[in-house]
Amino acid sequence: MKRSLLVWHRRAGKDDLILHRTAIAAHERVANYWHCLPRYEQARKAIWEAINPHTGKRRIDEAFPAPLRRRIDNSSMVIEFQSGSIWRVVGSDNPDSLVGAPPAGIAFSEWAICNPSAWAYLAPILAENNGWATFITTPRGRNHVKTMYDMAKGNxxxxxxxxxxxxxxxxxxxxxEEQRLEYHSIYGVDEGDALIEQEYNCSFEGAILGAYYGREMLRADQEKRIGIVPIEPSVPVNTAWDLGKGDHMAIWCWQIVAGQIRLVDYFQGRDVVHS
Known part of the structure; x- marks a missing residue:
């Protein structure tokens, strides 16, 4: 498969699996390969310097042992293999910087908190190169991972x-269960249980910690109050605006029908010019 999405629980060994998969790919086809983290500065701690707690060895040394390597650049986190392939770590936080490079394989780590725009820029490059992409993650609510999974499972x-x-x-x-008790003591029972469901049971329904109205949205979903709500053409549509500046601007559209407040649409955008 050229495309794969692995929604695995926390501490399942997602990155280690993909690093070893990349080591094989780099010797099957000479090309560039990337391991993409949500932010570039995360890469050094999460991948480049990370130590496997079970073996006491660096992750990259286990996946890419010294006999396979021709050159290693610690400052830019690049490894050149004896085969001629090059592997590097990149970040999704600056997708514009990724355009123009020709990787043949990309692993998107922690995809749920990556900038999905990175895939929009890179997908055409991989299509042209007949390359592969693997997305590995634990859920973070109903975001782009959920919609991608719904698409992928039927594709x-x-x-x-x-x-x-x-x-x-x-x-x-x-x-x-020990972790659950710790979460309860820090976040409370409801949010602690939601975090366990998210991290270990891969639930897309768990409230995101720190999110505004996260618990209320979770309850609304559990009570089946979230679905397709048709617009009543005879009733005015009101809007509520959150005027973002450095962040997204959000617009909620709502109606009052039969005494109910019905949220009927939502828009979001960045770099909006205010006048």
């Missing part, structure tokens, strides 16, 4: 998989 050109802690056995139930 024969994609491989889509959800793996929960109960599926892999990589994290014991005792460890999860």
């Amino acid at each position: 024969p050109e994609w491989f889509a998989q959800i793996l929960r802690a109960a599926d892999t056995g990589a994290v014991s139930q005792q460890t999860i």
Whole structure:
């Protein structure tokens, strides 16, 4: 498969799997390969300097052992293999900087918190290069990962998989319950349980910590109050604006019908010029 989406629970070994997969690909086809993190500065801690707690070895040394390497650049986090392939770490936080490069394989790590614009820029390059892309993540609410998963699971050109802690056995139930108690003490019972559902059961419904109205949105979804709401043409449509400057600008559209407040549409954008 040229495209895959792996929605796996926390501590399932997602990055380690993809690093080893890339090592094989780099010797099957001489090309450029990328490992994309949400932000470039995360890469050094999460990938380049990260140590496997089970082995005590650096992740990149396990995936790309010294005999496979011709050159390693610590400052720019680049490895050149004996095969001629080059692997580097990049960030999705500046997608414009990625345009023009010709990778043949990209791993998007923590895709749920990456800037999805990075894929919009890079997808045409991979299509031209007949390259592959793998997206690995744990859910963070109903964002672009959820819509991508809904698309991928019905697309024969994609491989889509959800793996929960109960599926892999990589994290014991005792460890999860101990973590639950810690979350309860920090975030409260409701948000603590939602975080466990998100991190270990790969739930897209969990309230995002720190999100405004996160708990209320979760409850509305659980009570089946979120769905397709038709606009009543005989009733005025009101709008509520959050005028973003450095962040997104958001516009909610709503009507009052039969005493109910119905949210019927939503718009979001960046770089909006205010006059």
